């Protein structure tokens with residue numbers, strides 16, 4: 001019964017309810033509750049399906065919760081679709097870098113080609129953690145042509161999926177009306 005009611009709620013409401021107490025958190029965040037979120041997303045037709053690397057609660061968190069994923073400050077209007085991060089202006093200064101901060105020329109070229117992101121009203125900006133992961137991943141394969149090529153192909157397909165989500169999401173505001 002409770003589950004059926006949940007299905008009629010907006011993902012933002014499900015997210016809020018999952019935070020009210022331990023019981024409801026347990027109910028909504030277990031794997032077998034995915035269908036509730038999926039139904040909720042489907043009921044709000046403007047909301048595209050989550051990208052494959054995010055589950056529904058994570059996706060709702062990114063879209064509907066205005067708090068910063070780093071410092072939890074309530075006003076975090078900035079979103080990096082590529083890094084799946086929502087953040088505030090303060091954390092932008094500590095957690096993100098510009099391409100000019102990358103001093104290795106080869107790394108800079110690859111970063112711009114494979115994890116490029118433009119953040120609304122801010123421009124091109126890269127999550128530090130993501131840049132570190134990307135460079136570490138590339139370093140592991142860079143001396144082997146076949147591995148490097150497979151790895152970059154993989155990165156490119158993730159990038160294309162991100163762009164698609166980003167374009168679809170660009171105009172959607174997550175309000176309940």
Ligand SMILES: [Zn+2]
Pocket residue numbers: 068069070071072073076087088089090091092
């Ligand atoms: Zn912050």
